[in-house]
Amino acid sequence: KKDHLRSATDNRTMRTLFLSLLVLVCANLMRTSDAFAQITQAAATKAVNIVTKKLKADRSCKTELGKLVKVNAVLGYGSPKDNVIAVRFECSFNKPGVKSGQDRGIMRGQVKASVAEDTGKVVSCSVFRDLGWGRTWDMKI
16 A cells, blocks of 8 residues: 555655646747847848948949949848848949949849847848859858
8 A cells, every 4th residue: 555655655756746747838939939029120130221221322232233222122130149130132233334224233132131130230141143153242241
């Protein structure tokens, strides 16, 4: 009879330990899912505007890629690290010496950039020519 009572007590103890462990695991999962900040569309648009302004002002970008004409599409945005907004968008560049009214000389590139959320400074920026099949131009920060 004592062995039977001991196993019932052990079962209750194990069940209590299991439930407390389950609560701890669930609490950790909730905490880690909240660690990634949710980026709004307005914040992403602001980051895209900051990056395009920086690309338009960069001399090496103008000589290497051409003048940034327009942003065609925002492909994605998010927050991979704390206090960082990552954006990916497609834009058109006009090669120097070619009139803007012609279709010739327009190069479409995909921009991948990170912007510090609090300061608004560009942390990194790369432009993939020909949608990644060509060469990549990296902005010197």
